[in-house]
Amino acid sequence: MAASVNGRELVLDILLQITRDGEYSHIALKNVLDKYQYLDKKERAFITRVVNGTLEHMIEIDYIINQFSKVKVQKMKPVIRMIIRSAVYQLKYMDSVPDSAVLNEAVKLASKRGFSTLKGFVNGVLRSVSRNLESVAYPSEEDRLAWMEIRYSLPQWILKQWLASYDEETVKRIAEEFLKEKPITVRCNLEKITKEELLKLLKEEGVTVEEEPAVPYALYLSGYDHLAGLNSFRQGYYQVQDISSMQVARWAAPKADDYIIDVCAAPGGKAIHLAEILAGTGHVEARDLTEYKVGLIRENILRSGLHNIEAVCKDATVRDEASIKKADIVIADLPCSGLGVLGKKPDLKSRMTEEMQKELASLQRSMLKVVKEYVKPGGKLLYSTCTISRDENEENARWLTEIDPKFRLIRQKQMLPGRDPGDGFYIAMFQRENDE
Template structure:
């Protein structure tokens, strides 16, 4: 197996697990890179770029394939379709890889995967695309179809956004989702200074570490191989967390000695951030539904060395009488459509449906109806999601305030990709009035 073929074979394996088997892309990619830790940084970067790039441009890639293949992409054998997809991505978006090499490696990969009889088909389609790539015409109207192909976003999502936001705002969001972004991290200034952490990161091979424009304890890092290889990460000197999530905790009136319940806490970013703000006092109970998620919480709590956080398995839909009016703050960052974090989780757009967004909205209402009772009089409930879908955000908050007049809205904010320097994220701080 040649080095180049190996890279493409790994990318193929990840994409098949994501698009055929439904595995989350970030987990599938992480698992394969952990399994093949011996491949060098350039090879790992190639696999990552091909996987993420193919997902990012998937609708456009299928549109291109369908211009030159009698068998449409939706009707192809999954392995052959995926080989064509990763090849078209390389031809269109990776200039340093010659088209001839892309074609040759695609043919080799088709044969290796047991499709000798279709090797000629793969070769013919790709060489035809290579000859005509620069002259392909794209749809010009309607707007949702045009943008769907241009930005590889399902039309129903674009239509939903156009009902909520202006055309300029929607196009800005679409453009930002396709923009390559650095990783946002949070550190505790009481544990390490910004300058010392920056120097550590650069010494460990991170190419760039810059200040975040919103928060003094956040950095934007890029040009690293794998987080698990960074000693500073393993030592718990920083936590990967988007600025929007940090801003959610910033919106809360955390004070010394508070008891905080995070009802859907995994992997633990907000719970750990709140615990840091308690500065060794109080207690944060980080809850989640499954043993796997509780395991993630425990792993991150241990890595960060936090002593005032506890991970507990509990269902947010099941009322916990022992928690009634015990919490100064309840954090309810609830399951959502994830349409605000598509730049980092590119596959969500292909799995989510309009029906599911409505079902999630109803699930959020049920959870809020349960966990609101854990808030003390005078305490706060944080309702947040990582989506920009109003049905799950502003509309749910309006419903909640109508149903439970003992709560008043203290703060509400919708962050939008490309408009704000962070992911798409919604937060509402709801204060329970003293009786």
């Protein structure tokens, strides 16, 4: 059965779903890996690496192809373009795959997909790239933006934005961090298991585990095949959550019996973390907009085994009268441009635009305006995003204190990849004055 499935063909299908059909990379990849769970670990790792690598380095890959192809990348047929792109990624970044195998498989794939008349074209372009990879003419480092765009495969508008806020070395460090392969980060469910017991169990399951000195309940996992295939995961001994995202519950520091509303909670990492800290007391209401997202939260709650948390379908832009001044803590981790998680969601590099980012900053304000009303006098509001953007982060925090002086900004932090552990992430904590 497995022999009839061609890994490179699956790579092509996933990349087309993402770049042509608009599917999110993490969803497209997960769907295919879930469907073909029977493929061996090596094949699954190959598929994951080629898909993510092609997306991560796409700006550089297109730049290389355009030096050796008479037909420019954007003029190619989508199937041919994607076959060549993923082949160039393998030629440049995967020493374990012989160049001849990359070329042969690409030509076969073009033919199999009904483009046998273009076999010669595919072969010719890839042969030229293969022979001349070491002599590609990159932009001069003096042309700072053009060099950084190609070197880090980052759109110039993003680089300009970051260079306006941070020095060049910091921006380079962020960009480099996004291109590194990283283990998955999980948070140990200390209500169910001790960290020592979990470490022992994971090692028995053949998982490579590293600890994070800065956060005692965080672990880095790698070397496993399929997360849902691990008994430790199915038992709810840990939740997948980034280090930076774990800071939200640490900052919120809930007290026993607190009532907490998380207004955009899917897939539920922060809400579950808060429910764990409440240790069986209080109540967390984890909300999201669609039944699909609420379903994801419910799955994670079920695995966690917690009873002081529920998932509810509610729109954060619509005022919920029943919640006014009810919550001790409101968590507003709002939809954002995602520029802090480009290492995990590389398709955002080509998907996100400056215009969309402006619209998101405006959406965040309209949501904050609604959900701040759910905070009790004396209670806390935590606003967070997984982006690196002053408009979406510091400027929105400043705006909130201007439109409603009852909310005092207690602290805020922009976490940066390469400087801080984890993703690019922003948190601002406000306290509502106790006017009663």
